[in-house]
Amino acid sequence: MAAAEIEPYLLGVEPTRGWIVGPExxxxxxxxxxxxxxVILTMKLKQLGLVKRAAYNMRTGEMYIEMANGxxxxxxxxxxxxxxxxxxxxxxxxxxxxxxxxQIWEKYLRPALADYKGKAIxxxxxxxxxxxxxxxxxxxxxxxxxxxxWRYPSWENPYVYPGGFDDPEIQGQMRTPxxxxxxxxxxADFRSVVGLIYPEWDAQKHVRPVEYxxxxxxxxxxxxxxxxxxxxxxxxxxxxxxxxxxxxxxxKQKTRYQNVELMRDHCEAxxxxxxxxxxxxADPDTAATFRQLMGVPAVAMEEAKEWSRGVDAxxxxxxxxxxxxxxxxxxxxxENFRREIEQxxxxxxxxxxxxxxxxxxxxxxxxxxxxxxxxxxxMHKFVIGADAHLTRDMIIDPVIDxxxxxxxxxxxxLGAVGDTFFSWDRIGV
Numbered sequence: 001m002a003a004a005e006i007e008p009y010l011l012g013v014e015p016t017r018g019w020i021v022g023p024e025x026x027x028x029x030x031x032x033x034x035x036x037x038x039v040i041l042t043m044k045l046k047q048l049g050l051v052k053r054a055a056y057n058m059r060t061g062e063m064y065i066e067m068a069n070g071x072x073x074x075x076x077x078x079x080x081x082x083x084x085x086x087x088x089x090x091x092x093x094x095x096x097x098x099x100x101x102x103q104i105w106e107k108y109l110r111p112a113l114a115d116y117k118g119k120a121i122x123x124x125x126x127x128x129x130x131x132x133x134x135x136x137x138x139x140x141x142x143x144x145x146x147x148x149x150w151r152y153p154s155w156e157n158p159y160v161y162p163g164g165f166d167d168p169e170i171q172g173q174m175r176t177p178x179x180x181x182x183x184x185x186x187x188a189d190f191r192s193v194v195g196l197i198y199p200e201w202d203a204q205k206h207v208r209p210v211e212y213x214x215x216x217x218x219x220x221x222x223x224x225x226x227x228x229x230x231x232x233x234x235x236x237x238x239x240x241x242x243x244x245x246x247x248x249x250x251x252k253q254k255t256r257y258q259n260v261e262l263m264r265d266h267c268e269a270x271x272x273x274x275x276x277x278x279x280x281x282a283d284p285d286t287a288a289t290f291r292q293l294m295g296v297p298a299v300a301m302e303e304a305k306e307w308s309r310g311v312d313a314x315x316x317x318x319x320x321x322x323x324x325x326x327x328x329x330x331x332x333x334x335e336n337f338r339r340e341i342e343q344x345x346x347x348x349x350x351x352x353x354x355x356x357x358x359x360x361x362x363x364x365x366x367x368x369x370x371x372x373x374x375x376x377x378x379m380h381k382f383v384i385g386a387d388a389h390l391t392r393d394m395i396i397d398p399v400i401d402x403x404x405x406x407x408x409x410x411x412x413x414l415g416a417v418g419d420t421f422f423s424w425d426r427i428g429v
Contacts, residue, residue: 003034015070221377231369
């Protein structure tokens with residue numbers, strides 16, 4: 001439907017420019033496939049001389065159609081955000097919009113439409129109550145006349161399902177009356193994401209403007225990456241054990257040295273004093289780089305990688321205590337954190353397997369870098385050091401990888417109650 005709606009832009013008298021933007025090239029290919037079928041294969045416009053050039057290569061991501069009248073459509077990937085800058089566009093298809101970051105729309109795509117007051121189409125399967133749901137609600141609100149939105153459950157297609165909702169094929173896909181997978185994928189319904197790992201997350205409760213508090217030290221949580229993002233969070237822990245995420249770092253195609261250098265420069269520019277960095281035990285070189293470039297302890301213990309324990313610990317942080325206040329506050333500018341936690345799901349069973357079987361619970365390994373970083377931090381702070389937390393100051397010996405009693409005068413002022421302290425030199429504690 002989205003592809004058919006922009007075909008007049010390609011075939012009109014005036015030349016137009018448009019993009020199909022997917023979370024990755026293979027996702028944007030879906031709408032492009034329909035354009036190719038109509039324009040190139042069915043109408044045979046290339047043989048008629050109405051198509052100047054065209055390419056359809058999913059492997060390289062080169063997918064475009066350029067018409068003889070100057071109009072052109074390109075498939076773009078949100079993974080390569082730098083390529084989304086600087087174009088004046090007449091139209092956009094934001095393919096699988098619910099899987100994309102709101103930052104891609106607000107920072108890159110919406111400005112690209114400004115010159116021509118162009119239109120955007122957002123076809124997608126719902127993914128819970130994330131930013132895409134917010135966009136959908138705009139189309140349902142009479143105050144926003146420039147937006148329109150619709151939901152199309154599969155059974156409303158009479159050509160495929162002549163029996164409507166009662167069609168045997170539809171009913172055969174619904175395992176239970178409240179089957180979340182059915183209502184999301186078949187019913188186009190905004191419900192909790194199927195397999196969501198952190199259903200306790202509530203953007204209304206956990207997201208707000210969070211300011212740096214100079215009375216509290218700043219910690220760094222990190223998950224190394226290169227082709228995948230090198231992800232980092234700047235976190236302050238208050239005396240009541242509430243975590244305040246005051247910023248994030250999210251960079252691809254940069255070395256560990258470059259990333260740590262960028263984080264150091266950012267902290268210096270903000271005037272933040274870093275207490276400690278917490279990360280992945282599988283990459284000791286990154287921990288060493290934090291110590292080298294930032295001069296701070298970097299803790300990366302093997303026990304912190306236990307996924308199930310880490311998820312349970314994060315759930316405890318997300319759950320509101322009796323007062324109704326959350327133990328986690330995330331700054332509104334941390335868009336990657338919000339995108340990841342709202343789409344962080346368990347791996348679906350292989351095709352052909354009954355999803356009700358007891359399968360190993362593990363996450364989908366996609367867009368989970370800040371989730372890993374935050375889990376490492378919570379594990380180090382509240383699980384590995386839980387017996388010492390709020391009772392005594394501890395030191396971690398990086399050689400034996402254990403918590404030990406600190407060899408210091410107990411009267412020494414090491415900081416406010418609730419802090420955990422780490423100190424060592426190159427050869428030991």
